[in-house]
Amino acid sequence: MLHHVYFLAGGVASMVAESKQGIAVEVGMVGREGLVGASALLGKEAIPLRAMMQVPGNGWRIPVDVLREEFRRRSAFQELALRYIQVLLTQSAQNTLCNRLHTVDQRLSRWLLMIRDRVDSDQLYITHEFVADLLGVRRAGVTVALGRFRDAGMIHHTRGYVTLLDMEALEKTTCECYSVISESFQRLFE
Incomplete structure (x- = not known):
């Protein structure tokens, strides 16, 4: 279960999917434009991805419950977060296509x-x-x-x-x- 979401101020995190055999592949990349753990806003179940910093950096850690509460208020944050999640889905789909073709x-x-x-x-x-x-x-x-x-x-x-x-x-x-x-x-x- 994911307890925090991370907003990066610098550095780059890879979102990595990993098989039971330990074979991993990057499905997305997050920099200062986004947040690590965005899927936590969509429900209680976290997507089975591992985040690993590929370029060191810093940022802010916010408890998932606090961010979910703000998300539920239908604020400007919710709109931007949904747009960002859409971008992450595009990135993941395109990476899958790229890895195949x-x-x-x-x-x-x-x-x-x-x-x-x-x-x-x-x-x-x-x-x-x-x-x-x-x-x-x-x-x-x-x-x-x-x-x-x-x-x-x-x-x-x-x-x-x-x-x-x-x-x-x-x-x-x-x-x-x-x-x-x-x-x-x-x-x-x-």
Whole structure:
């Protein structure tokens, strides 16, 4: 049972679904634009997801009961929270589609761009294994894709760090999933 909802002021959390065998895949990503645990507003049962910080940050923790009470008041918070949950559903559906249909290069470039959008930095601290786990691919696939990105001048990477150099090339490499997800987040605040 979820006891708190987290509003991030910085950093990025991955929402991860995990099988009984311990195989995990990222189904969503939350930065300062949203909240971790949004599903708690919809009912007593929490969605079986695990949140893990992929980029360290800080934020605020609010008891679920307090937030549910505010949600029930049909306030501006409720309207914004429902719009945000709709965006999360779009992100989850698009990630599922992406994981099924697109290449490792496309998925990796989408993921890198989505992280960048949430941290406003071109330098990311990530490991190949961590990214592979989140994308549901083999570590070797991520290593090969990052090598192609480096050779094309899109990134520079050293052990544990990736610096994004050419956003335009990364955007050309990614699939339509990046724009679908990005546009849904942009509409959130219209």
